[in-house]
Amino acid sequence: MSNYLIEVPDIGEGIAEVELVEWSASVGQKVEEDDVICVVMTDKATVEIPSPVDGEITWQACEPGDMIAVGAEFVKLQVEGEGNYVEGQASVAKAPELQDTSTTTSVALPQQAEKPDDVKKQREKTPSDTEYKTPLASNVFQAAPTRHSSGAPRPEGEKPLASPAVRRRAMEAGIKLNYVAGSGPAGLVTHEDLDAYIRGESSSVVSQSQSGLADHSIEEVKVIGLRRKIAAIMQDTMQRIPHFTYVEEIDVSELERLRSKLNKEKDEEQPKLTMLPFFIKAVVIALRDFPEMNAKFDDNKNIVYRYGGVHVGIATQTDSGLVVPVLRHAETHDLWQSANEIKRLSGAARGGTAKPEELSGSSITISSLGPLGGVVTTPVINSPEVAILGINKVSKRPVWQDGGFVPKDMMNISSSFDHRIIDGWEATLFIQRIKSLLESPATLFM
Known part of the structure; x- marks a missing residue:
């Protein structure tokens, strides 16, 4: 029997350290070559670290939540045949190549x-003086x-x-x-x-x-x-970022009637339309007059990058936390195409199968909590973007019209802007343009 040492792999992209998310195998457990030992997280992705050899784990360097430097001693195994280090001597270990996990988040x-x-x-630990804590993974106790x-x-x-x-x-x-x-x-x-x-x-x-x-x-x-x-x-x-938040209410009664009619007449293979595809279409149209909203601000270089294409980030809640899949070139999608893509992207995000390129590159973000959207929210800008729009829930409210109160389907938009780049007046005009489009939904198709 001999010893084998694994060092933290170099994942590239200038990453100097990683965070240990969870151990997939514990001390005393036997693993085979290519078995996943643990899951680590960088600034951009979650990555699995496999074992390069068959063996039994005898030592682990850290616990879930710890940061560990690339190249640091990480895991020791007892293996049959030739190892790569002897206790008390300098190690000659090579780090295993990382494999991208299919559940990258x-x-x-x-x-x-x-x-x-x-x-x-x-933390510096050795097998002799360390009391090992049981990892979180359910299959390693x-x-x-x-x-x-x-x-x-x-x-x-x-x-x-x-x-x-x-x-x-x-x-x-x-x-x-x-x-x-x-x-x-x-x-x-x-x-x-x-x-x-x-x-x-x-x-x-x-x-x-x-x-x-x-x-x-x-x-x-x-x-x-x-x-x-x-x-x-x-x-x-x-x-x-100095946030400027603006809230406006919208009468979506006509829009709700249109949405209901389209859902009743849709083909079986078409997804059910929510409010979001209509909202995205209104945003795309409004951005033609307010291109400064569809931008990113590099505050190190003091440069604003305005985008021609509208790449909409869809803030999505998952079991692991909030992620933002991106609907690219929303200006080329009709309502049904947007609905299909939103369904696909949100499903991939919640299932942990979204690709890294599907989780980056947005130029403006929309946040919606659906029927739980509340009356008002204060959305936080998805930096380095300069604007984020929040959709609040639709509810029946009494509205004064023609000398009396009538029930209307009302919805608030809660929007936040980077006040370094966007003035309050510009933000107000932008939201008022969206309001006008949604209150007269026929104009969305003119």
Whole structure:
């Protein structure tokens, strides 16, 4: 038996360090050549690191959420036959080539976005003095199963083990995992355990609300991966860009009648039209008169790049966080083509299969929360763009007309602009042009 050392691969593009998102294999686990060891994230993509050899993992350098430098010692394995280093001697390890994962997820990045401050330095660890934490991945737990006592929460400070998917389900259901018994290895909480708890079949855990006990638990949630990237981008954007937000209400009664009619008469293979394709068409037309809105601002060079083509970023919520797939050359699409492309892009983003080129290159962004859109939002600009438009929900409101109140389908547009480039008057005229088009939808096709 001999030792094999893996170093953090050089992913190119000047990347000096990566963030470990999760381990796919743990210490003591045997892996085969090309098995995925872990998932790391750069500023642009999520990438899987495979094992270059067959062997058993004996040491891992860091934990999920840690930043680690390219070229740093990363993983050690025990292998049959010849290894590439001897303990106590300088290593001669070569990093494995990275393979792009089919589930690459990327968030639209500002051109001048800096990496987060106070990046945690890589911790020096050795197999002899390190107590290994169990990774988050649901298939890597090797310890013997443990059970928590019936009717009581886990001891204070002990965090429940669960995969990200289980944690997400529990959060959406309003369930504290600290009170769910885990049947998996090392007390891992599985989907089946969560289902049993929801059905009230878990005998080893009692809800605090049922027992009448005050809940003093505090769960630590590490901000890592895409969520950390989003946090850094939002902070950078809000610090650098003076936002000007303008809200206007629109009477979309005629537009809703047109949309309903088109959906009733559509072919089976055509997607159902939402408000978004009409909104995109109105934006495309309005940009002909206000090209300064369809632009990016390089504040290092003090240059504004105005685009001829309209590349619309569609802010899309996924399980991992907010991403922005791009509808390219929206000026060439009719309503149905836009609807088809929006459906395809949002599906790819939510499924984690969107390509990097589909998640970058927007020149103006639209954010819509659909029926949950609220009355007013304050959208954050997708830097280095200079404008973002937010669609709020459509609701029936009483509107004064011809001497009396009548029910109307009303919708607000909440828009934000880079005040360094866009003046308030220009922004107002731009939104008023969109309002005019949507309130008289026949003009969208003239």
